Amino acid sequence: MSENVAQEAIGPIAVSIAEFLEFGCAYCGFNSGSATFVDSSNAVWRCHECDRECVVLTEGAINSPFGFRLDEDFIYYPELEDHPRRGIPAHEIK
Numbered sequence: 157m158s159e160n161v162a163q164e165a166i167g168p169i170a171v172s173i174a175e176f177l178e179f180g181c182a183y184c185g186f187n188s189g190s191a192t193f194v195d196s197s198n199a200v201w202r203c204h205e206c207d208r209e210c211v212v213l214t215e216g217a218i219n220s221p222f223g224f225r226l227d228e229d230f231i232y233y234p235e236l237e238d239h240p241r242r243g244i245p246a247h248e249i250k
């Protein structure tokens with residue numbers, strides 16, 4: 157199989173809960189969606205505006221406990237990233 161090229165661009169982003177609450181969806185900044193998978197402290201969240209998923213990590217966590225199968229033999233575990241929309245407040249339905 158090929159190396160990890162482009163996997164980062166494809167897989168969900170993982171952000172901290174604090175940044176998620178402030179800046180919303182990691183892709184579009186929307187503040188409403190639903191958790192599609194949860195464990196005791198982390199969640200996979202699907203945005204109701206752009207319909208993409210991101211991982212919301214509890215404070216202090218640096219790795220997603222949830223893996224995403226990106227192809228037959230590669231499961232991607234997102235690592236904590238700075239929120240891509242840091243500094244732009246989350247928006248509501250317009």
Ligand SMILES: [Zn+2]
Binds near residue numbers: 204
């Ligand atoms: Zn979104």
